[in-house]
Amino acid sequence: MADGAIFDRISGVLVLLLGVGAVWHGLSLEVAFAADPVGPKAFPIIVGLILLVCGASIALRPKAMAWEVGDYGRILLVALSSLVYPFILLPLGFVPATAILGFLCALAFKGRPIPALFGSTIMAIVIFALIDLGLGLGLPRGPLGM
Amino acid sequence: MDALASLAYGFSVALTPFNLLLALLGAALGTAVGALPGIGPINSIVLLLPLCFALGLPPESALILLAGIYYGSGYGGRISSILLNIPGDPGLVMTTLDGFPLAQKGRGAAALAISGIGSFVGGTLTVVLLTFLAVPLARIAVTFGPAEYVALMTLSFTLLATIGEARPAKTWAAIALGLLLAMVGIDGGSGIERFTFGSLELLGGIDFTTLTIGLFAVSEILVVAEGLRSGTVTSYSGGERLKWSEIRACIPAMLRATGLGFFLGILPATGAAVSSALAYTVEKRISDRGTFGKGDMRGLASPETADNAAQTASMVPMLALGIPGSGTTAVLLGALMMYSVTPGPLLFTQRPEIAWGLIASMYIGNVMLLVLNLPLVGLFARLLLVPYWILFPGILGLSFAGVYAATNSSFELVLAVLLGILAYVMRKVGFPLIPLLIAFVLARLFEDNLRRAMSLSDGNPAILFQSPVAVAIWLVALAVLLVPLIAPRLRKRVAHMVDSET
Numbered sequence: 001m002a003d004g005a006i007f008d009r010i011s012g013v014l015v016l017l018l019g020v021g022a023v024w025h026g027l028s029l030e031v032a033f034a035a036d037p038v039g040p041k042a043f044p045i046i047v048g049l050i051l052l053v054c055g056a057s058i059a060l061r062p063k064a065m066a067w068e069v070g071d072y073g074r075i076l077l078v079a080l081s082s083l084v085y086p087f088i089l090l091p092l093g094f095v096p097a098t099a100i101l102g103f104l105c106a107l108a109f110k111g112r113p114i115p116a117l118f119g120s121t122i123m124a125i126v127i128f129a130l131i132d133l134g135l136g137l138g139l140p141r142g143p144l145g146m
Numbered sequence: 147m148d149a150l151a152s153l154a155y156g157f158s159v160a161l162t163p164f165n166l167l168l169a170l171l172g173a174a175l176g177t178a179v180g181a182l183p184g185i186g187p188i189n190s191i192v193l194l195l196p197l198c199f200a201l202g203l204p205p206e207s208a209l210i211l212l213a214g215i216y217y218g219s220g221y222g223g224r225i226s227s228i229l230l231n232i233p234g235d236p237g238l239v240m241t242t243l244d245g246f247p248l249a250q251k252g253r254g255a256a257a258l259a260i261s262g263i264g265s266f267v268g269g270t271l272t273v274v275l276l277t278f279l280a281v282p283l284a285r286i287a288v289t290f291g292p293a294e295y296v297a298l299m300t301l302s303f304t305l306l307a308t309i310g311e312a313r314p315a316k317t318w319a320a321i322a323l324g325l326l327l328a329m330v331g332i333d334g335g336s337g338i339e340r341f342t343f344g345s346l347e348l349l350g351g352i353d354f355t356t357l358t359i360g361l362f363a364v365s366e367i368l369v370v371a372e373g374l375r376s377g378t379v380t381s382y383s384g385g386e387r388l389k390w391s392e393i394r395a396c397i398p399a400m401l402r403a404t405g406l407g408f409f410l411g412i413l414p415a416t417g418a419a420v421s422s423a424l425a426y427t428v429e430k431r432i433s434d435r436g437t438f439g440k441g442d443m444r445g446l447a448s449p450e451t452a453d454n455a456a457q458t459a460s461m462v463p464m465l466a467l468g469i470p471g472s473g474t475t476a477v478l479l480g481a482l483m484m485y486s487v488t489p490g491p492l493l494f495t496q497r498p499e500i501a502w503g504l505i506a507s508m509y510i511g512n513v514m515l516l517v518l519n520l521p522l523v524g525l526f527a528r529l530l531l532v533p534y535w536i537l538f539p540g541i542l543g544l545s546f547a548g549v550y551a552a553t554n555s556s557f558e559l560v561l562a563v564l565l566g567i568l569a570y571v572m573r574k575v576g577f578p579l580i581p582l583l584i585a586f587v588l589a590r591l592f593e594d595n596l597r598r599a600m601s602l603s604d605g606n607p608a609i610l611f612q613s614p615v616a617v618a619i620w621l622v623a624l625a626v627l628l629v630p631l632i633a634p635r636l637r638k639r640v641a642h643m644v645d646s647e648t
Contacts (some may be wrong), residue, residue, distance in 0.1 A: 007575045015319045022326055031336055036597045037605030038338060040333035043593045045628055047325045052321040059476050065576060070372030078371045086559035102539035108371050111535025127547050135200040137551035
């Protein structure tokens with residue numbers, strides 16, 4: 001077996017574990033009242049069993065695949081700044097938070113720092129103007145009021 | 147004629163100035179997002195949904211706008227395929243084969259024109275078929291009870307798994323994951339929490355916007371960030387204009403492609419990618435004199451026509467049965483559900499303004515798109531020049547603003563990002579995302595129908611197999627399910643036939 005099969009082995013086992021978890025969760029639900037004879041337990045169990053079978057099939061009969069090597073630094077930058085974004089959104093307000101997110105992502109997409117800074121600030125203001133001021137869908141306003 | 151009278155009624159809805167404007171807006175936006183990498187129709191429809199609510203659009207107007215984006219994107223996608231040799235999605239790979247050589251020969255403008263005409267032919271002829279087929283199909287479906295619906299949805303899942311591009315076990319896993327994600331929250335029938343792990347935020351379930359943005363916008367941006375694809379725009383101006391004789395030569399190819407695209411588009415799972423690949427292959431078998439792949443007009447017209455025909459045809463099961471066959475129709479269905487409109491066969495009798503208004507708007511929209519795309523294609527092509535470092539942060543910012551506007555919670559943003567990272571990993575190891583989305587949208591309907599059927603029979607599962615229609619659907623589903631086990635070679639041969647063209 002080529003070492004490329006490792007991805008199917010791992011993902012298959014994860015799917016299998018997810019299935020076991022779903023079945024277990026379904027079984028452990030305590031139903032005091034249900035409007036129908038089946039109740040809420042059956043569906044998680046059925047779906048869990050499907051996951052279990054699929055996971056086993058993928059893990060036991062893995063197919064080799066090549067993992068295309070890309071630029072992980074850039075992915076990490078985009079993923080981390082996206083993950084941090086929800087936590088700075090409320091304290092800072094939409095425009096500053098989105099400008100920071102946009103700036104970091106622009107760097108990940110090979111933008112030069114100064115234009116990226118201006119571009120992402122303008123981008124954040126435009127989106128804010130469009131959605132909050134224009135359409136009245138409230139976006140978080142921080143200490144700056146925007 | 148019943149259908150014609152209804153269609154006339156539909157036009158009376160779609161031809162109001164406001165709805166015309168929305169159709170135009172949808173068509174133009176659709177072309178733009180189709181042309182741009184990274185955003186795509188699924189994300190744009192989901193992002194526009196909160197706007198539709200904010201503007202207080204009635205459901206038929208919202209659907210006219212959103213559907214405009216859907217079929218408009220079929221027109222826009224060809225631009226980067228032809229000029230950059232970069233297909234925006236798998237359905238467009240075939241467009242590059244003869245489209246890019248034509249652009250290299252200096253006939254980019256003609257290539258864009260013939261593919262625009264092809265998109266129009268495929269889209270419009272399919273709307274005509276849809277007009278006459280939807281109601282008879284819906285009439286059959288009205289008689290379906292919960293048991294038949296359970297069977298039908300199972301059939302559509304098996305089709306996704308068997309015909310889809312990914313390995314069946316992985317597609318099934320994706321479907322099950324979609325069903326699982328939809329179960330998070332309070333169960334309607336019993337008031338019990340499922341898969342919430344004690345989290346208050348998860349009580350209401352995972353928001354549709356959150357899931358879609360995570361699955362498609364965030365993961366797409368991660369994929370692009372990983373390996374920046376880029377190309378230089380081939381000149382589209384100048385060159386010899388498209389000649390009548392060239393259009394005439396393409397007509398048989400377009401008609402064949404429409405038929406193929408229509409039938410494949412109605413089925414779940416096959417969608418645009420398979421139909422454009424198959425149309426190209428068929429056309430090559432029929433007409434190739436050694437010119438295909440070197441810039442043959444027919445090799446360009448055929449997949450573009452099939453692509454749009456399949457896109458429009460996938461509206462048939464969505465409207466008539468309430469079962470979406472593609473990612474974008476799943477999103478449209480989700481939009482209808484958010485408007486608390488029950489999709490399905492009764493739509494035609496209970497909310498004709500939605501069903502027929504939408505169908506009529508598709509006639510109008512396709513004409514608008516042809517008009518928009520022939521002279522203005524240069525404008526859309528200029529969108530390709532937007533640098534990535536502006537485009538992708540913009541898409542990300544807009545996506546997050548959309549999620550926040552729809553849910554008012556930063557928890558949903560975290561969820562969207564985590565789902566996006568999960569989706570990115572799934573894409574890397576070959577799990578398809580569209581079946582996950584379709585399953586997520588159908589899950590509630592599936593479980594409700596299953597439990598309703600069991601209620602009718604007091605818990606006896608035999609009810610699922612009682613009516614002849616249900617039995618027939620189950621048998622087809624079983625046959626489809628077993629195909630990869632019995633005839634693994636058949637799948638490989640089809641795959642090979644398609645692969646050998648790319």
